[in-house]
Amino acid sequence: MSYILGIDGGGSKTICILMDDTRQVLGRGEAGASNYQSIGIEASLKSIEYAIHMAVNEARKITNVINIEAICLGLAGVGRTGDIEVVKNLVKELQTSKLLLVNWDLQPANIVIYNDALIALVGGVGHPVGIVVAAGTGSIVFGRNHQGETKRVGGWGYILGDEGSAYKIAVTGMQAALKAYDGRDISTSLIDAFIEHLGLNSIEDLIEVIYRRGWGVKQIAALAPIVDLAAASGDEVANKIIDDAVQELVKATSTVIDAIFSLGSVVEVVTTGSIWRGRCKIHERFTVSITKKFPYVKVIFPRYEPAYGAGLLALQRLAL
Amino acid sequence: MSYILGIDGGGSKTICILMDDTRQVLGRGEAGASNYQSIGIEASLKSIEYAIHMAVNEARKITNVINIEAICLGLAGVGRTGDIEVVKNLVKELQTSKLLLVNWDLQPANIVIYNDALIALVGGVGHPVGIVVAAGTGSIVFGRNHQGETKRVGGWGYILGDEGSAYKIAVTGMQAALKAYDGRDISTSLIDAFIEHLGLNSIEDLIEVIYRRGWGVKQIAALAPIVDLAAASGDEVANKIIDDAVQELVKATSTVIDAIFSLGSVVEVVTTGSIWRGRCKIHERFTVSITKKFPYVKVIFPRYEPAYGAGLLALQRLAL
Numbered sequence: 001m002s003y004i005l006g007i008d009g010g011g012s013k014t015i016c017i018l019m020d021d022t023r024q025v026l027g028r029g030e031a032g033a034s035n036y037q038s039i040g041i042e043a044s045l046k047s048i049e050y051a052i053h054m055a056v057n058e059a060r061k062i063t064n065v066i067n068i069e070a071i072c073l074g075l076a077g078v079g080r081t082g083d084i085e086v087v088k089n090l091v092k093e094l095q096t097s098k099l100l101l102v103n104w105d106l107q108p109a110n111i112v113i114y115n116d117a118l119i120a121l122v123g124g125v126g127h128p129v130g131i132v133v134a135a136g137t138g139s140i141v142f143g144r145n146h147q148g149e150t151k152r153v154g155g156w157g158y159i160l161g162d163e164g165s166a167y168k169i170a171v172t173g174m175q176a177a178l179k180a181y182d183g184r185d186i187s188t189s190l191i192d193a194f195i196e197h198l199g200l201n202s203i204e205d206l207i208e209v210i211y212r213r214g215w216g217v218k219q220i221a222a223l224a225p226i227v228d229l230a231a232a233s234g235d236e237v238a239n240k241i242i243d244d245a246v247q248e249l250v251k252a253t254s255t256v257i258d259a260i261f262s263l264g265s266v267v268e269v270v271t272t273g274s275i276w277r278g279r280c281k282i283h284e285r286f287t288v289s290i291t292k293k294f295p296y297v298k299v300i301f302p303r304y305e306p307a308y309g310a311g312l313l314a315l316q317r318l319a320l
Numbered sequence: 321m322s323y324i325l326g327i328d329g330g331g332s333k334t335i336c337i338l339m340d341d342t343r344q345v346l347g348r349g350e351a352g353a354s355n356y357q358s359i360g361i362e363a364s365l366k367s368i369e370y371a372i373h374m375a376v377n378e379a380r381k382i383t384n385v386i387n388i389e390a391i392c393l394g395l396a397g398v399g400r401t402g403d404i405e406v407v408k409n410l411v412k413e414l415q416t417s418k419l420l421l422v423n424w425d426l427q428p429a430n431i432v433i434y435n436d437a438l439i440a441l442v443g444g445v446g447h448p449v450g451i452v453v454a455a456g457t458g459s460i461v462f463g464r465n466h467q468g469e470t471k472r473v474g475g476w477g478y479i480l481g482d483e484g485s486a487y488k489i490a491v492t493g494m495q496a497a498l499k500a501y502d503g504r505d506i507s508t509s510l511i512d513a514f515i516e517h518l519g520l521n522s523i524e525d526l527i528e529v530i531y532r533r534g535w536g537v538k539q540i541a542a543l544a545p546i547v548d549l550a551a552a553s554g555d556e557v558a559n560k561i562i563d564d565a566v567q568e569l570v571k572a573t574s575t576v577i578d579a580i581f582s583l584g585s586v587v588e589v590v591t592t593g594s595i596w597r598g599r600c601k602i603h604e605r606f607t608v609s610i611t612k613k614f615p616y617v618k619v620i621f622p623r624y625e626p627a628y629g630a631g632l633l634a635l636q637r638l639a640l
Contacts, residue, residue, distance in 0.1 A: 037532070153503070154502065156527065160526055160530055175480055178476050178480055179481075183473070184473060184571055210480055255504045
């Protein structure tokens with residue numbers, strides 16, 4: 001029996017799926033962050049090792065002999081040749097781990113490293129053709145067609161891009177509240193919503209919160225639900241912010257469709273990330289807008305998680 | 321003879337003007353940054369002390385007896401009561417300085433602390449009535465009328481606002497270049513301009529520059545001239561960015577006019593900051609747009625520097 005590992009290594013957690021060659025999941029493990037560019041190689045290795053360990057522990061309830069014949073890692077921010085070398089070395093280290101009670105039987109060709117967008121696409125759709133519209137803290141739209149051609153739009157991070165992301169929605173919401181406070185723009189319930197949620201004396205105290213407390217991108221992005229709720233309650237300014245975010249994501253998706261999909265072919269578009277769980281019908285707005293433009297597009301929620309997608313990509317490699 | 325000190329304490333330098341009660345400048349000194357929220361009280365005190373020292377040195381060529389009877393400090397980011405207390409303590413420390421060869425004769429009421437926008441307004445116009453449109457790394461519009469009422473719009477910093485600032489122009493320029501590269505928006509010469517200026521292999525390397533090298537707000541803002549030059553060369557995308565920046569500044573200025581100036585009264589609007597030195601006629605665009613809306617507005621370049629404005633405010637206090 002062949003076994004493979006699919007790993008989703010992200011900025012807040014790492015997930016490992018242990019799968020056999022019939023796509024049966026035998027174990028699943030979770031651990032902390034593994035984006036080595038932020039937390040370093042050692043910490044990243046520890047997280048990945050522990051996630052595998054948890055998955056193996058579960059699988060060992062079913063079988064004692066676990067030969068790992070392929071591994072696919074999907075990692076945020078991995079793209080360049082240098083990154084791939086770093087991750088390959090990391091896989092070498094894993095193979096010497098005493099914690100992991102598995103037999104490694106890895107041909108070099110069966111060590112596969114991709115960016116997080118591809119494994120999200122493959123997990124979300126269930127096979128490696130379609131488009132993923134990932135909009136959480138950051139945003140990226142990534143597609144792959146039947147010929148294996150890929151196209152990425154966005155994913156440039158919170159300063160250079162991330163249009164339609166939770167970070168952008170939160171920041172634009174705060175900017176709109178301050179513009180209304182200045183008297184520059186129409187009034188909005190966002191002022192009171194931010195004051196209440198953050199326990200401020202005045203909306204001016206946003207300066208204190210955002211700059212002096214040194215809030216990071218994730219903490220700011222976590223304020224997006226305030227804009228979402230205001231929009232769901234009918235606030236005009238908040239609804240404009242949501243509509244603009246939707247239009248950015250529609251534009252990015254359209255660019256991917258135009259680039260690699262032929263007119264009239266059915267394309268599955270899977271939405272992943274926190275913003276789609278909003279109460280202001282953001283998913284519905286996106287679906288209406290993109291299918292108006294491309295009637296043959298089918299917008300879906302993820303069928304499987306990204307780690308499962310990584311598993312499918314490992315199996316695909318094994319089958320070659 | 322009464323002497324006063326006017327101090328402009330900023331994020332990159334500190335300037336001190338030593339003036340007599342006939343507005344005659346006897347000395348001028350410069351030193352490093354003095355925004356204590358970033359660099360700490362000790363470093364801030366050192367900069368202010370050294371700037372005064374340099375001004376006093378110059379003045380002592382003219383007179384040996386220098387009685388300082390008033391001091392006005394205009395400091396970036398100072399607004400709250402807590403800040404004012406901090407700065408008052410700092411002035412106390414100055415009065416015990418052995419470096420400064422002056423006689424301190426300061427009544428508590430003659431220690432005046434303002435934010436940097438007011439001293440820029442007073443220096444720029446030459447008296448304390450009008451509007452300053454400050455657009456450098458950040459942006460703020462601040463006005464004061466004959467009755468002494470003030471109105472501030474903007475100045476919320478690089479995350480929460482700073483519309484029309486060099487930072488915003490630079491970031492929007494990079495975003496536009498990446499959108500064009502993605503195929504999301506029309507092509508622009510900004511792609512090649514950023515590649516050439518930053519010595520990149522591809523515009524994708526902006527990620528390397530902006531995130532991995534840990535560039536700060538000032539370094540990013542210093543890229544605004546790339547957008548300015550592209551606009552001056554006729555690039556459509558760059559010109560749209562400049563026009564949007566101008567419209568933000570016009571809107572902010574209009575809000576100040578509507579709030580504290582009566583219809584038909586002549587208002588002097590002084591422009592300060594790096595963006596006005598652009599080659600793409602940004603100053604002309606702003607002037608045309610604001611005078612179209614308010615024909616009695618007169619847009620001027622600064623008559624004096626902010627430290628001189630601080631000096632005038634110290635004299636004004638002395639005259640009370």
